Structures are given as structure tokens and as C-alpha cells.
Amino acid sequence: MVGEQGDQDRLAAFEDRIARGEKIEPGDWMPEAYRQQLVRMISQHAHSEVVGMLPEGGWITRAPNLRRKLVLLAKVQDEAGHGQYLYHAAETLGVDRQELLEALLTEKAKYSNIFNYPTLSWADIGIIGYFVDGAAILNQTMLARCSFGPYSRANIRICAEESFHMKQGKEMVIRMARGTPEQGQMVQDAINRWWWPTLMMFGPHDSNSPNSPQLIRWGIKTRTNDDLRQTFIDNLIPELHALGLTVPDPDLSFDEDTGHWTIGEIDWDEFYRVIHGDGPCNKERLDARRKAHEDGRWVREALAAYAERVETVEVS
């Protein structure tokens, strides 16, 4: 059939463009599976930024000094902004924001599993910046090279700002690790709780990640989950050791032959349990989002009423 042949040709031209390093832009032909994968990934990323404000937001009023409070406020504000950049990128694929937000609130869409864990002490805020934002930057640096123009541009913008998030956390961890024994214990306790969930952020092992080969062929991702995870571990372990901190993994060892750190097995049962709703804070996070959405309703209605009235006055 002519149509099928046409699609074959278009697919070949599309893949050639990606191989040449060109960006696919809204309005260009793209396979439906490419579009669907992007909508899924971008909206999940956007929701993660928005839900990601919650674990840290609760600590703004309890920051130990004004400098730390200003920094945390600025960081949480950035995350709200990053959510907006990403919703925009998804909207260029023909979905609308209302639809995406409803998918989050009705649990049809996912967000990063890491935000279903609680922030129990001030040290958690440092570890979130150092570990969680550090892991996110690796992923987002890869996505800044993504073949879809709007998603690539959103990630370039995010990475430039996110480096500040990671560094403010790392600075806090350095300070605490070299502070009083109590501060050192607090930060070690935070590491013990966040280490494994952070490693899970990179997703299942490559052998268990069925979408990866296609995502890589189409330039949506350029590195695999295990590859990114290994870079993260190799960067982090020597720094932690220099600070006199450890990770809760009795099997951790350095492989002289490969030059890489080897870790014990990740508890994938826990990963899937939390993804499917049974984490410590899943309900709390969604309840907070639903409440925010409802509490903001009167503002949306008031502004819509104002806009309508201005329009009526202008017309008459």
C-alpha cells in the first residue's frame, strides 16, 4: 500500500535526522510510539518536579538560619519553575496541561518514586540536594541531548539551575560531616535512609528495561539506566569516604580491574512496592497535591471571571 510505503520512507528519514544529530520539532513527522514515549516521560518528569517540592517545602519554616532558609526557598521555587518548563514541552506534543494534572491527581500518571520517602531531619535536606539532585542532574544532562527539541531545551534550562541545588546540598553535607559528632550522626543517618532509594531513581537494570533500546535508537535517551547509575556511584563514593561517611552496603567494593565501584543487589521488591502505591508517603504526597489544587480553585475562578469581564467591557 502507498500509505505504508510512505510511512516506511518517513520513518527512515526521521531516523536519519536523529542519526545526524538534528532535533525533531513540533510539526515534524514522528512515529506515534515516539510521541507517546515522550508524553509519558515528560509528564512524569514534570510531575516529579511538582511533587518534589513537598518533601523539602515542609522544612522551609524550620531552616536553622536565614541563609539556609533563603536557599531552600529559592530551590523549591526553581522546582515549581522546572515543572512549568516541562509541562510546556509536553504541550507541544498536543496534550494539554489540565489533562496532565488530572492524570497526576487521579494516579494515572507517575512521578519519581524518591518523593514517596519522608524527610525526617534537617540533614535529609542536604542529602536530597547532594544525592537526589545529583542523580537527577546526570539524567537531565543526558536528556538535554534528547532528539526532541522542546524537551532538550527544557532540560538545558533545568540543568543550568539544578547545579545550584546539588551544590547547596553538598555544601550542607560537608559542613555537617565536619561539624559536631551529633551533626555527623544526623547526616550518616540520612545517608542510610536515602542511599538505596536514590540508586533506584535510575530505574530497573538494563536487562529489565524493555523500552530502553528503542528510546536510545530514537535519541530520547543516550545512556542506559545501569550506565548512569554506575557514574553516580563512582563519583560519589570517594567523596563520601573523604568526608568520613559510609553507605549502608556491606557488599560495596572497588574493582581494581574495571576502576568501578561494585554494589550489592538493589531491593527491587521495595522499588515496585513503592511505585505501586505502598511507600511511606504516597498518600500524603497526593493528598497534598489534591488539597493545593482545590485550595487554588477560587483564585483560578476569580481570574477567569476578571478576564471575562474585561473582555465584555472591551467588546461593548
Place this chain on the structure above:
Amino acid sequence: MTDTQWPRFYVFKQDSPDFPHLNCGSVHASDGEMALLNARDVFVRRPDCVSLWVAPASRVAEVTVEGLAALESPATSGQEQDYEVFTKSASKGQHARVGKVVANSPADALRKASEAFNSDSWVWMVVPSAVIVASPEDEGPAWFEAAHDRPFRHQSFYRTERLIREIKAGQHDPPGDD
């Protein structure tokens, strides 16, 4: 009244007087004035902006090289008006403002833009000049002042790499927190 999203507005940001306005994304807002304020919150948390424009997404037209041939033929008559033209190359960058065309429809504007600005362009975007709401020129820097004096928003504020290096070399006493 139903709870629905507000209309979408494209946002164009100028980082310095020597650079063109760049398309940086979009915001939802009830009207142009609110769109401008939202755009400032979303895109100008750091002081690298001298001018912001917003335009209703419904008035922004865009075409890529792939879609040029399928553009509807321009109307033979119609009100002529100015359109701002933005272009983007195939492999990198953002849509940057390159100039204006006078046209009688968005399709006409896209066709003229693709003829007038065709070096290294993959995407053309056109916006009627009349629908753009701009940040006030006379208030200049004051309008973006809230983003100034926040050095802690920049990664260069944190000397973490140097700290780690010094700690590894065993030559570091931590400074006091302020």
C-alpha cells in the same frame, strides 16, 4: 464555571540588549497582563533578562521545513499587518527573533518568512506584532529587580569542589556557616 486551564501564552525572553528575543516556552494565564507576570516568575528567577514578550498561543503560527510544502496558499486579500519572525536551526538553539514581515495571514507570513530568512533555518515562527504584550520599557531593570541580589541561586556561590579537594588533601578546616 468549569475548572479549566487558562489560555496558553508563548514567552519570548531577551537576555541582553545585544541579543534577540528567544522563545523560551509558554505559560497559562487569564490574560496578557497575568501572562507577563507568570512569565517573569517562571523564566526570570535569575537576573539575565532585559525584556519579556508574551503572545497568545492561538496567534502564534509555526512551520518546519517538513511542513512548508503543505502550507495553505495565502489569501489574495486580507488586512496586512506586521509579524515578528523567529527562526531556529535544525540541530541546536532556540527560536530567535530575526526580523519582521508584512503579511495578510499567518500562512502568508510563514511563507514570506521562509523566503526572507532561510539560511540554516529548520523552523519558522510568526506572531502578529499587535498581539504581543511586552514588559514595560521605561521601567527597564526595575521590572526584573526581584531577581537581583540572590547570588545563592548560582552554583558558583558554592565552593564544594574546592572544599572536597582540600579535605582529601587533609588541609581543610571548615569555615563557619553564616
